[in-house]
Amino acid sequence: MSPDARAADAPTGAVTLDLHGDFYSAAGIDEAAAAYAGLLMVERSGGPTLHRLALRVEDAEVDDLVDHFLNHALHASVTAARRGALGATA
Amino acid sequence: MSSADQNTDAAVDLETFEVLSDGRSVRLQIDERLYPLDAVRGAAYLFLDRCFVRLDRPADQRIDLTLKTKAAPMPGQLEQLAGELGNALLDQAVRVQVAQSTGKIREYIMARAFFAAPAQSSIDQLLAELDAEELADDPLDIQVPWEKGGA
Amino acid sequence: MISRTTLQLPRRAVRPEALGPFRWGKIGEKVLLTSDAGEWQLLSQPDFALLLRGELTPTHPAYDGLRERGFLRQDLDAEDLARKLRRKRRYLGAGPHLAVVITTLRCNQSCAYCHASRTDMHRTETDMSLATAKKVVDHVMRTPSQYLCFEYQGGEPTVNMDVIKFCVQHSREKNRHERKALDHSVVTNMTYMNEENARWLVDNNVLVCTSLDGPKEVHDSNRPWTGKTAAAYDTVTGWMDWFNRAYIEKGLDPQLWHVDALMTTTRRSMEHGKAIVDLYVQRGIRNVHLRPLNPFGFATKTWRAIGYTMEEWLAFYEEMLDYIIELNHQGVQIMEGTAATFLKKILTPDDPNFVDIRSPVGSGTGQICYGYDGSIYPSDEGRMVHGMGDAIFKLGHVDDTSFEQATRHPTVRAIATASLLDALPQCESCWNAPYCGVRPLHNYMMSGDLFAQRPLTPKCTQHMAMVRMLFSRLANDSDGRIEAIFRRWTIDRPRSPDADPTA
Structure with missing residues (x-):
């Protein structure tokens, strides 16, 4: 469905992604x-x-690297947004 | 907590979502005027364990939330995921509504609890009062130590 | 090929201005509401719908309970809620009350699941020196906490008994001026115990906690004893008996003074669950603490042999929980440790201040750990990470880092931020937030991320499932017998802290 998601299935090679700043x-x-x-x-x-x-996949042995990366980026962004909403900083 | 843990049924009207599927992933098209960003984020986050999650903004006031299964989906799994995602979104929207409406009250309670603590003697008095209430109200006889009574 | 469909789902009607602040989630067929102060109420789903719509009237049977707990806007008493919340979070700002002191890394056991960065018995350079021990005691006694428990760990801590003796004596000497409530506790495998040391521990009121993984075949399999043909089980239970007799001879209340034991669950343990509980009952131990393995450190090497999934462990735990409840119904006095911790949060106005399950986690704010060389860590997990070659959690050293510098270290602040449930996605709206706690150091060891993706963390799965089990049983407790049992598990009978025999 998503051209980006299809590209991410490719084991190696370059991928270009646009991520919206409202979420990431x-x-x-x-x-x-x-x-x-x-x-x-x-x-x-x-x-x-x-x-x-x-993005360029450097280790083709690991499956779905780009997707895992995107999950991590979303997690880190949402976590920071929540922290920012509370004014909680280390 | 999975999305199913948070969903609770208290239905009145029906909500309609457009769903796109390509055999490996499902995408819900969300109207941000109805579902605030915090609710979308909250719903998306719940699926990080089972899915690859992607948020896009194809147009102003529209959010696409895509879930891609981490392994090839079982028959019916994508339809089920779409349903769970829709329910999670509805549930998160309610949570955001309640959180926004009660936010000031919570802030006040937190401020009174932690930043405007009365003098120590008042705290001790308070604790003594609460303890007294507990001891007075013991219908289950739980204040009887183990060795002096049966369980 | 892309397909396009429509999805129709029921939408909830809400009148938020009728509601107080609460979180909610499903427990079986019911909806559980929880407040920041840990108060809770179960509703049927139709009643929950009425509540959300603001249509629950004062004549409804649930109305008074909801109003008293602050779940309704009507008559909401913010001052009362603030008082309850302050009491529940009394630990905030109190300072560390638990000092973990690593007297040595040397150990004569090589347990399959050991996380303690042990070394072999000839490695005397991993013993804490008396000079370092003095600095450790002086350091931690600066804590603002009025209660302080020294917990001696290792390696096998009794291998360096001189340091234990020194810390006990020096802290009590200092305490003539500090006037804190002090406890001393040694966590020992008993395999290095001798009568002289045992006598000293009893005479000096040092609490003893050991590891008892279950019946002989389980314990000896889990905890092989390096270089010995003698069985660890016989030695441990023999010393447990010795201590328990000595307490009685000293005139101490055996209900309060007895050797406590911890067990760690391996795959082999799961085949002997009831026998493990029965053994604890038979030995007069009232608290069996069923703990899953932490899947890192030594355990990863042997995970296939001894490990299991969290789902498998939770199934084991639930079976054991019901067995323990059944024993209680029969009049047997036994509780499960983690359940008791959660139940204190659920059923009492206080928090047990268990450093691993609170918000924020106790690492650096509720506990502090001193390595054998005087290095300072927020918790024993931080020391273990250092033992694996990563110094990220080291807060400093007793030679050059003050107590205030250590406990206000940026790392401690980061850990607190990463474990403040209100600041974490998913946790902030979770019904279990008032009772739960996350483990940033555990997250780091698992995924290299202090925050970790919440749905992927095993502790989230574990805590959620365990608390759900407790609420499920409370939700189906028509005659109140389960609640009576659970409330009994929440009663602490302290053993008079710092019974300094020389005072």
Whole structure:
């Protein structure tokens, strides 16, 4: 269905994704990128409305890397949004 | 907590969602005027264990929420997921409504509880009062220590 | 090929201005409402619909309960709710009350599931020195908490008995001025115990907690004793008997003074569940604490042999919970430890301040851990992470880090933020939030992320399921017998903290 999701099925190679800033924060994307360092190369540009991501799968042995990365980016972004709404910082 | 844990049935009207499916994923098209972003985020988050989750904004005031199964779906699984997602969305919308409506009250209670604590003597007095209430109200005879009574 | 369909679902009608602040979720066919202060009420689904619509009238049987608990806007007493919440969260700002002191890493057992970063018995360089022990005691006694429990762990802590003796004596000496309520507790496998040390522990009122994984075949299988042909089980139970006799001879109340025991569940344990509970009953231990394995550290290497899924463990736990309840119905006095912790939160106006299940978690704010070399950690898990080569949780060292610096360390703040349930997606609206607690260090060990994706964390699954089991039983308790049993499990009878025999 989603062209991005189909692209993410490809085991290797480059993928370009646009993530909307209402759902995905730059910090959340960067945190996910750090978590997947060595498995996935992530370059972020654009923002804050739209983040453009250039991704390259570096470890083809791991299935669904881009999808896992996106889940992590969403988790980190939603978590930070909730924390920000409360004004809770470390 | 799964989406099913949060869903509760208290139905009146019917809500209609447009659902797209491609055999591996389902996408709900959501009107943000009806479902605030916090409710969409809340619903999406509940599926992170079972699905790959994606949020997109194809147009102003519209959110697409896509769930892709982590393994090839079983027959009927995508339809079930769409139903669960829709219910989760409805449920989260109610939670957001209640949270917004009661937010100021909660803030006041928290502030009174933690930032405007009365003097220690008042706390001790309060605790003594609460303890006294508990001891007075013991219909189950639970204050009897184990070794002095049967369970 | 893309298909397009429509989905029609029932929508809830809500009049939020009629409602107080609460969270909710399904327990069987009922809806459970919970408040920040831990008060709760079960409603039928039609009644919940009435409540949401603001149509529940004062003549309704549930109305008074909902109003008293602040679930209705009508007559909502914010001051009363604030008082209840303050009492429930009395631990906030109180400071660490638990000091875990690692006297040595040396251990003479090599348990399959050990997380304690043990070393072999010849590694004397992993013993805490007396000079470090003095600094540790001086450090932790700066806690603002009026109650402080020293918990000696290892390795096998009694391998370095001199440090235990020193800490007990030095803390009591300091306490002549500090006037705190002190407890001392040693967590020992008993396999290094001798009569001189045992006598000293009894004479000095040091509480003893051991590991008893179950009947002989289970215990000896789980806890092999390095270099010995003697069985660990016989040794442990022999010393348990010795201590319990010594307490009686000393004139102490055996209901309060006896060796406590912890068990860890392996796949083998799950085949002997009832026998484990029966053993605890037979030995007069009233609290069996059924704990799942933590799937990291040593355990990952042998996970296939001893491990299981969380679902398997929860099925085991539920069977054991019902067995323990059944024994209570028969008049046997036994409780399950984690259930008792949750029930104190559910059924009493207080919180047991169990450092692993509270918001925020107690790491660095409710407890503090001192490594054998004087390194400071927010908890024993932080030390274990360091033992695996990652110093991320090290807060400093007793030589150069004050107590205030350690407990206000950015790492402690980050852990508190990552375990404040109101600040976590999913947790913030979860019905279990008043009773639950998340473990950021556990998350980090599992996924490298302090926050972790909530639905993927085993502790979320575990806590949710366990509390649901308790509420399910309360929801189907027409004669009140289950509640009576559960309330009994919430009663603490403290053993007079700091019974300093020399005072």
